[in-house]
Amino acid sequence: MPAEIYLNVAISGLLTGLVYGLMALGLSVIFGVVRVVNFAHGEMMTVAMYVAVVLFAQLGLDPLLMMLPIAALLFAVGYAMQMALINPFIARPEHSQFMLMVAVAIILVNGLLIVFGPDAQTVQTSYAFDSFAVGPVIVDATKLYAGLAAILVAAALFAFFQFAPLGKAIRACADNYTGALVVGLDVKRLYALSFGLGAACVGAAGAIIVLIVDVTPPLGPAYTLLAFIIVITGGLGSMPGALLGGILIGLTEAMAGLFFTPSAKSMFAFAILVLVLLFRPQGIMGKRLT
Amino acid sequence: MLTVENLEVSYGDVRAVDGVSLEVAEGAIVAIVGANGAGKTTLIRTIAGMLRPARGRITLRGADITGLPSHRVCNLGVGQVAEGRQVFPSLTVLENLEMGAMLPRARNDQARNLDRVFMLFPKLAERAGQAAGTLSGGEQQMLAIGRCLMGKPDLVMFDEPSLGLAPTIVQAMLQTIRDLNREGLTCVLVEQNVAVSLKLASRAYVLENGRVTLSGTGEELLADDRVRQAYLGM
Structure with a gap:
């Protein structure tokens, strides 16, 4: 095989990985602030994907614009x-939060099955087969747009948390819950805002990823698992870690597809997870737990 | 200004506050003294809206505030310098102070209040860009007080402000509280340091096992044999 192929596949994996990273970023934000593990994360992503598919099929609206x-x-x-479901569960034991989120996940998957059936749906844009040649390297236009869109959304989120008063207030909640109550922050509303932002990441990632992936309802649980692998690899609670983990997993999957077979890609993603857990349990950018 | 009537607060089966009544007059320093586990922090947190009472009434300037969530109580001008300081360790000093000014009542005066806090604690201005978790205990206490003042409170409840601080810093801290009171701030002071807090207070309550067992002016309690024996070791 010519050397360019490796580079092409690597770039393609990196761009897909950015979208994975955006999805995982949402999980990281929700867990980092609300301390609830969103077991319906991938399912919410598939909901966003179906919304994008329907908008494209019915109204011809481009997923990137949507x-x-x-x-x-x-x-x-x-x-x-x-506000309605999870806040009442905040003070409850973790297993009942787990049951709640799993229930939401199951309802979402089956709701999608009822409405859309089990067959894969796809989006065919006019630029689906475009590509750019950069020297010897060929970059798929769709994936380039997808990666750039993911970077844009992630950057906006980072800026929000760094500079916006509400973003700082959310960080304050995550930092010290009692302190947030003491200074009079409306913690429940900030939690709802955080979960909303996490879901928005997934919404954006879902709209982007329909350009690359065909959507079926069972994709939900697979994405939930993928988001977990990425967040744990990158470091639980670290936002840059989620993006980095996404890139790493995207690259790994792409290279595994090239060297072995595409169906083996999950195996390599899990292998990375096992290696990280063995040698750096807090994740690549995670803080060591004390 | 603040009235508490027959307040009862429980954690499960344990009653931490058991029928407490007290009154805080406008402009006063009111001390609450008592041993560990007497229910002082529970009392403060219930007034602040962080805990719900099982029974009783809390009124602020005649309006019932019992059971209001903490962010609404704060916005009515009841501030708190909590036990253990409760700063946001990974946020900078400046960001911590900004968090105190998120209340609707204080949002528009943020710049002026920040100047005032930096004037009161120049050390915080020096360390404005530093993460709060890297400050010393005394500096964190300054930050906790400064953050509270950013919310423009009319009444501040200080919960153990001298805990774990060096004696010279304790003196400075208590002096600051006295100065703030002279500028018109109503203060509720919960302190282990009974002698000093009784000297500072115009009115004081002794809390034992969730009940008020003694109350009076600070001087009366300082002269009381039971207080002298139990808390002053005399």
């Missing part, structure tokens, strides 16, 4: 879910 509206929709869903 990325922000879909993110806004998922934000609203996440906000409402936290």
Whole structure:
């Protein structure tokens, strides 16, 4: 095989990995602030994917243009879910939170099956087969747009947490819950905002990834698992870690597809997870637990 | 200004506050003294809206605030300098102070209040960009007080502000509380340091096993034999 192939596949994996990273970023934000593990994360992602597919099929709207509206929709869903469902569970034991989120996940998967059936749905954009040649390297246009869109959304989120007063307030909640109550932050609303932002990441990632992947309802649980692998690899609670983990897993999957067979890609993603757990249990960018 | 009537607070089956009544007059320093586990922190946190009472009434300037969530109580001008300081360790000093000013009542005066806090604690201005977790205990206490003042409170409840601090810093801290009171801030002071807090207080309550067992002016309690024996070791 010519050397360019490796580079092509690596770049393709990296770009896909950025979208994975955006998805995992949502999981990381939710866990980091609300301390609830969103076991319905991938399922919410498939909901966003189906919304993008329907908008494209019925109205001809490009998923990349619909990325922000879909993110806004998922934000609203996440906000409402936290306010109505999850806030009452915050003080309960972890296993009942787990049951709640698994229930949500199962309802979502089966709801999608009822509405859309089990067959794969796809989006065929006009630029689906475009590509750019950079020297000897050929970059798939769709994946390039997808990767750039993911970077854009992630950067906006980082800026929000760094500079916006509400973003700082969310970090304060994550930092010291009692302290947040003491200074009079409205913690329940900030939790809802965090879950909404996490869901918005998934909404954006879902809208982007339909350009690359065909959607079926069972993709939900697979993405939930993938998001976990990425977040644990990158470091639980670290936002840059989630992005880095996404890139790493995206690269690994792509290279595994090239060297072995595409169906072996999950095996290599899990191998990375096992290696990280063995040698750096807190994740690549995670802080060591004391 | 603040009235507490027959307040009862329980953790499961354990009653931590058992029928406490007290009154805080506008402009006063009111001391609450008592041993560990007497229910002082529970009392403060219930007034602040962080815990729900099983029974009783809390009124602020005549309005019932019993059971209001903490962010609403804070926005009515009841601030708290909590036990253990409760700063945000990974946020910078400046960000910590900004968090105190998130209340609707204080949002528009953030710049002026920040100047005031930096004037009161120049050390915080020096360390504005530093993560709060890297500050010394005394500096963190300054930050906790400064953060509370950013919310423009009319009444501040200080929960063990001298705990774990060096004696010279304790003196400075208590002096700061006295100065703030002279500028018009109503203070509730919960302190292990009974002698000093009784000297500072215009009114004081002794809390034992969740009940008020003694109350009076600070001077009366300082002269009381039971207080002298139990808390002053005389």
